[in-house]
Amino acid sequence: MGSALLEQWSKGTESITVVDPGQASVPGGARLVSDRAALDGERFDCIIVAVKPQMIDDIMPDYVGHIAPDGYVISIAAGYSSARLSATMGDAPVIRVMPNLPAAIGRGVSGIFASPAASETHLAHAQEFMARAGTTVTVDTEEQLDRVTAVAGSGPGYVFEIARAYVEVAMEHGFTEEQARDMVFGTMGGAIDMAAEPGALSLEELRNSVTSKGGTTAAGLNALNGDGGLTERLRATLQACYDRAVELR
Numbered sequence: 001m002g003s004a005l006l007e008q009w010s011k012g013t014e015s016i017t018v019v020d021p022g023q024a025s026v027p028g029g030a031r032l033v034s035d036r037a038a039l040d041g042e043r044f045d046c047i048i049v050a051v052k053p054q055m056i057d058d059i060m061p062d063y064v065g066h067i068a069p070d071g072y073v074i075s076i077a078a079g080y081s082s083a084r085l086s087a088t089m090g091d092a093p094v095i096r097v098m099p100n101l102p103a104a105i106g107r108g109v110s111g112i113f114a115s116p117a118a119s120e121t122h123l124a125h126a127q128e129f130m131a132r133a134g135t136t137v138t139v140d141t142e143e144q145l146d147r148v149t150a151v152a153g154s155g156p157g158y159v160f161e162i163a164r165a166y167v168e169v170a171m172e173h174g175f176t177e178e179q180a181r182d183m184v185f186g187t188m189g190g191a192i193d194m195a196a197e198p199g200a201l202s203l204e205e206l207r208n209s210v211t212s213k214g215g216t217t218a219a220g221l222n223a224l225n226g227d228g229g230l231t232e233r234l235r236a237t238l239q240a241c242y243d244r245a246v247e248l249r
């Protein structure tokens with residue numbers, strides 16, 4: 001996820017340093033070091049935590065001395081709370097963000113939550129930084145950020161899995177994978193873009209406009225969600241994701 005964001009962040013004017021022991025290169029002219037020791041006492045206005053939440057306790061305390069006096073910490077980690085991260089980082093102000101993977105093409109959706117110690121300046125910087133990667137939604141509570149994770153942070157995973165299953169089943173109707181992908185991506189993308197047009201009909205109206213009484217779409221929709229099973233499955237999906245974020249706090 002950090003690499004996807006870096007693609008967009010590096011279009012700005014800041015000097016960006018990436019510490020990653022496993023990367024051979026990074027995009028956009030950012031400086032890459034493989035070992036924190038190479039920073040040799042340098043201080044940064046903003047330190048971005050982009051490792052797994054389970055690794056933060058081991059890795060991040062070593063960075064406390066690298067935060068500039070008015071600096072702050074952005075975390076993209078799921079779950080791991082701002083209070084816990086601030087304690088881990090020498091009581092530094094923390095802003096948590098929850099991006100999603102289409103940030104790699106500038107079409108991400110990012111939730112932003114500023115903990116009380118973060119200043120207006122920190123928040124404005126984080127908002128501008130994340131806006132380079134797509135849409136931002138600033139939320140008032142950390143609880144809401146964990147719900148952004150359930151809806152949007154993990155959302156591309158749901159979408160990719162739904163599209164994968166759609167392609168798989170389309171191929172069972174005799175199409176090549178290329179044909180199936182073209183039809184599924186075109187249908188999903190076209191339908192969503194149409195729904196997102198300014199002044200578009202509601203989703204119910206759009207669905208109904210495809211659905212002739214007694215026709216083919218009605219038969220398909222009845223199999224898809226006639227018993228509410230799809231809605232229930234999505235409800236369980238978001239709840240399971242949120243619950244996991246809570247476990248990671």
Ligand SMILES: NC(=O)C1=CN([C@@H]2O[C@H](COP(=O)(O)OP(=O)(O)OC[C@H]3O[C@@H](n4cnc5c(N)ncnc54)[C@H](OP(=O)(O)O)[C@@H]3O)[C@@H](O)[C@H]2O)C=CC1
Nearest residue numbers: 001002019020022050051052053076077078099100101153
């Ligand atoms: N994937 C996603 O769509 C999203 C992820 N996130 C959050 O982003 C964070 C990263 O997740 P994700 O990108 O999926 O995971 P990855 O494992 O792909 O990325 C973690 C990166 O951290 C590197 N790393 C490991 N150890 C260190 C270290 N000591 N110092 C510096 N870097 C290190 C890893 O290197 P190596 O590969 O060599 O181990 C890897 O490049 C998580 O906190 C996750 O919750 C948030 C929103 C969406």
Ligand SMILES: O=C(O)[C@@H]1CCC=N1
Nearest residue numbers: 077078149153154155
């Ligand atoms: O799966 C995860 O934990 C991360 C956080 C949101 C998306 N990927």
